Amino acid sequence: MDHPIRKVALTGGTHGNELTGVYLVQKFLAHPELVQRESFETLCMHTNVGAIKQCTRYVDKDLNRTFTLEALNDYSATAYEDALSKVINQKLGPKGSDETAVDLVIDLHTTTSDMGLSICVSTKDPLTWQAIAYAKAQIPELNIFRWNGDTDDASFVSSIPPHGITIEVGPIPQGVLRADMFFGTEKVIQALLDFVELYNSGEAQSYTEVEIYDHVTLIDYPRNKEGAITAMLHPTLQDNGYAKVSKGDPLFVSLEGKDICYEGKESRYVLFANEAAYYEKHFSMCLADKKTIKL
Numbered sequence: 177m178d179h180p181i182r183k184v185a186l187t188g189g190t191h192g193n194e195l196t197g198v199y200l201v202q203k204f205l206a207h208p209e210l211v212q213r214e215s216f217e218t219l220c221m222h223t224n225v226g227a228i229k230q231c232t233r234y235v236d237k238d239l240n241r242t243f244t245l246e247a248l249n250d251y252s253a254t255a256y257e258d259a260l261s262k263v264i265n266q267k268l269g270p271k272g273s274d275e276t277a278v279d280l281v282i283d284l285h286t287t288t289s290d291m292g293l294s295i296c297v298s299t300k301d302p303l304t305w306q307a308i309a310y311a312k313a314q315i316p317e318l319n320i321f322r323w324n325g326d327t328d329d330a331s332f333v334s335s336i337p338p339h340g341i342t343i344e345v346g347p348i349p350q351g352v353l354r355a356d357m358f359f360g361t362e363k364v365i366q367a368l369l370d371f372v373e374l375y376n377s378g379e380a381q382s383y384t385e386v387e388i389y390d391h392v393t394l395i396d397y398p399r400n401k402e403g404a405i406t407a408m409l410h411p412t413l414q415d416n417g418y419a420k421v422s423k424g425d426p427l428f429v430s431l432e433g434k435d436i437c438y439e440g441k442e443s444r445y446v447l448f449a450n451e452a453a454y455y456e457k458h459f460s461m462c463l464a465d466k467k468t469i470k471l
């Protein structure tokens with residue numbers, strides 16, 4: 177074991193309209209014993225308090241894109257989230273320090289897409305991957321997505337300390353709680369905390385591989401010259417998370433009812449299809465490969 181993990185942060189409300197994390201943190205603040213273990217402390221906190229109050233994704237900009245070292249050192253930025261990220265960085269980090277206030281962040285998210293129980297990760301940190309492999313072994317329906325999306329995860333809350341994990345569950349509409357996903361998320365959190373306890377006591381099994389969905393590309397909706405969307409996610413892909421598409425399979429249907437098909441040579445898996453928050457980021461879905469990677 178390199179270093180024991182002494183402090184874990186469970187963060188919710190990084191996107192203020194993703195209520196699962198907001199209410200899990202509320203529950204853990206009321207019942208801290210649920211997330212305490214012998215060998216480490218657990219800190220529970222709401223991150224984007226302004227956005228939680230108004231039940232929106234953010235106040236001025238996406239908080240989960242403001243944690244690069246460059247952004248954290250930019251004092252000219254004036255958005256609400258630019259100031260907030262510096263406060264959170266002081267509480268959990270500071271990022272890049274040898275002595276961060278917490279060792280591991282587990283950041284809680286939901287998606288309107290049919291992602292089931294999933295973990296999104298792009299760190300190479302070996303301990304984070306061992307924790308993920310342990311959680312997957314306990315919860316076989318857990319999906320692991322190696323993200324390499326519109327930004328790398330160096331801009332995420334989970335990138336502040338050396339170890340970080342983002343949990344994404346769905347489909348859940350924004351501003352809505354779903355009991356099954358709430359308790360499913362809690363199950364993933366408990367597995368990750370159990371792993372940390374085993375790791376600290378030197379009893380964690382070492383995993384050599386794990387099955388993941390590996391990011392290949394992001395696809396935008398078809399748009400006209402003015403930038404307006406001209407087609408919708410195809411009904412065969414709606415609420416059909418991790419669907420496999422091959423050349424000729426429909427991806428979209430135009431407003432007039434015409435299918436628009438996948439042209440790629442390689443078959444891929446469709447993730448994050450029709451996530452509401454990604455309309456403004458100009459992507460409709462992520463295409464991924466399914467593979468088993470060595471750890």
Ligand SMILES: [Zn+2]
Nearest residue numbers: 191194285286
């Ligand atoms: Zn989110």
